[in-house]
Amino acid sequence: MTLNTFKSALFSVLFLTVSFFGYASEDAHSENKEEFNPKEMILHHVKDAYGMHIIDINGHPISIPLPIILYTDSGLTTFMSSEFHHDYNGEVVVEKDGQRFVNVHEKIYRLNDGETTVKYDAEHHPINAERPWDFSITRNVFMMWVSVIVLLFIFLTTAKQYKKSGNYVPKGIASFMEPLIVFVRDEIAKPMIGEHKYKRFMPYLLTVFFFIWINNIFGLIPILNGANLSGNIAFTFSLAFCTFLITTFSGNKHYWKHIFWMPGVPVPMKIFLMPIEIVGMFVKPISLMIRLFANITAGHIIILALMSLIFIFETIAVAPVSIAFSLFIGIIEIVVTAIQAYIFTVLSALYFGMATEEAH
């Protein structure tokens, strides 16, 4: 008991030191320039960015430059994000292949020919520039690839251990991963899809579960400055889109009959239900997308808002309170990482189960 308390205290101190310095230094930086704007700071953290910003030391930002890949009318243009010199207010103009690019709030705009500076309308939208097709390796894409490497490392090692031990006794990392895999199979796939058809969907469910989970966890690591991949709607959209495709293409006769001509109800009701069911077909993956995005983003926003309190009140006296609260939220968020991955997987499995259910 005491040991556990001690451990958790130590953990929280470490956790908070890291996150405090991580957030605080950058916030101090932005405060120097102008009045501290918590909304802008939070959105900047939650949204995607070019370049992987690690920390500011004495107002000097340190970041990992990432490649920017743009497709314009005159073909592909690539350069490193460091060429913007950490500017995201559209002040630094990068000239490449005869085209000029600016970074306005972490969105790259191509200035129209002949323009040299970006001009804004009343709502701060650039008026003399347009967005090119943007395939940049942003920090989210970068973290996604890091997570893919970690996942591949974990599970290929696990698989190798099974091959190595002829008697199939899990050892090392396999003994840690096997309960999770069996959990996905026995608690998610089997009850939701059914004993006979679950096997087909197992690879998808497992991949989605671990992919979401690991990215949720990576989003919580402060030093990575919340590369908020699973809190980005583009990412959740992609996963929900995959679920939608699989559900639609594995739907059997019974499933489609349920949507277009609900059995067992009178004809006017059938006609009434049809549009509802068709809308439901799309609402299901959309709710998956929104749920994951909003949960993770909300968690990040709350932690950051609690941290911002220190800078809003401009006193260190608030620090213990906001640290205590953000520690509390942080611990809840650790639980939420797993729960949201679980919910996404369970609901995907549920939809697959509905699509492949036999008539009864």
Place this chain on the structure above:
Amino acid sequence: MDLIKPDFGLVFWSLITFVILLFVLRKFAWKPILGAVEDREEGIKSALASAENARKEMENLKADNERILQEARSEREALLKEAREIKAKIIADAEEDAQAKASKMIEQAQAAIESEKKAAMAELKNHVAGLSLEIAEKVVREELSNKDKQLQLVESMLGEATLN
């Protein structure tokens, strides 16, 4: 608000990355891992089943043994009973036989004794007759040699004859 506007580039990379991850993991991770887990479970299940089978077989064997023993016991009982019966019968038969033989022998013996007796009687009669004749001859001779005696005899005979 662009917080909820999906970014094209990120959607593009997410889809590509996810699909590649899915296929790589499916081929090199999920298949061997799930296969191994299922194999192990199958192994455990079959081991349990065979243990159960063995237990059942054991029970069957035991029951069989019991049954066979029971059968053997009852068979022995039956055999013994039969043997006893046979023995009794044999004894009875033998007794009867012996009885019959004995009585037959006795009969034969009696018959033989009878015939012997008859023969002996006949011989005795003959002998007695001969002896009587001899005696009679002797007596007659004697008597005839003595007149008085002859007369006496005739007289006594006559007397006897009248008496008869």
Place this chain on the structure above:
Amino acid sequence: MTITGIAAIGAGLAAIGAGMGIGRIGGSAMDAMARQPEIQGKIQTSALILAAFVEAVALFGVVAALIV
């Protein structure tokens, strides 16, 4: 009152609704678990899924507030 303020109130209302819904789910799940501890796992799973559904409604509200 600005439009953002109204949006924030809307998001708050959505949160109230979801809070009540999830509270009811949680309470009933607890009741059910106390009554039948042997199917605790099943109850937990369905409670989580139901909570996710209720929560989705609140999140739609929040997202609608974000769009404004």
